[in-house]
């Protein structure tokens with residue numbers, strides 16, 4: 565049994581293998597959020613989004629559950645594909661149909677990529693939807709011109725009237741964290757291997773800013789990324805002598821507090837060890853290939869969270 569419990573509130577499970585899910589569970593990842601995003605290959609028809617959103621609330625949720633990981637998702641039109649305006653219009657109409665389903669904890673990931681007018685229109689529209697439905701919003705920030713992108717994301721969200729307590733800005737770095745914290749929003753950090761934000765830098769950020777509203781995630785997807793970023797970063801933080809309570813907040817509690825505002829997370833169930841029933845099927849499909857199904861009932865976990 566892992567010695568701590570982690571929440572990875574940003575990972576694209578659809579791009580990951582069952583080996584990853586197994587390794588995550590073994591490392592203590594108890595819950596994840598999979599936000600809707602770009603798939604690398606640009607989509608050409610709205611039907612592709614219907615199937616993708618369906619997989620996020622259906623198949624991927626089931627697949628994660630087969631390894632003892634609670635899977636939640638965020639539904640939204642990503643900034644990159646917002647630039648295909650003809651398609652974007654149809655996808656935006658689809659968002660309300662999926663965003664209010666069970667297991668959806670936020671509208672996301674939305675925001676800016678190249679900071680275009682089309683991106684801004686899609687972002688504003690989805691913020692309005694989130695505000696009207698009292699939803700949490702997960703914001704993707706641009707890789708280029710990040711500081712301005714984040715400032716604008718915050719300003720537009722304020723203008724629309726989204727409460728800052730319901731706004732999570734992701735992919736932060738040393739240059740942007742203060743703006744996000746000053747605004748009262750949650751500041752999430754994606755820990756990538758080798759580049760951008762690494763675990764070492766995250767240790768320093770936590771040391772400097774403390775644990776208030778800081779969230780660590782992996783954003784692991786179809787690119788070079790690490791589905792174990794959250795437990796690995798937590799291990800490094802502890803090794804560097806950071807207060808275990810701070811580490812717990814940045815790698816578990818804060819994400820839970822932010823996204824449990826959706827009312828979609830059964831917090832008590834997450835505190836028990838997971839129920840696993842690999843004899844279950846989803847649309848007649850199993851993740852197994854002839855292996856004996858593992859079946860485990862929920863139990864008090866003994867993990868000190």
Ligand SMILES: [Zn+2]
Nearest residue numbers: 599601673783
């Ligand atoms: Zn993402």
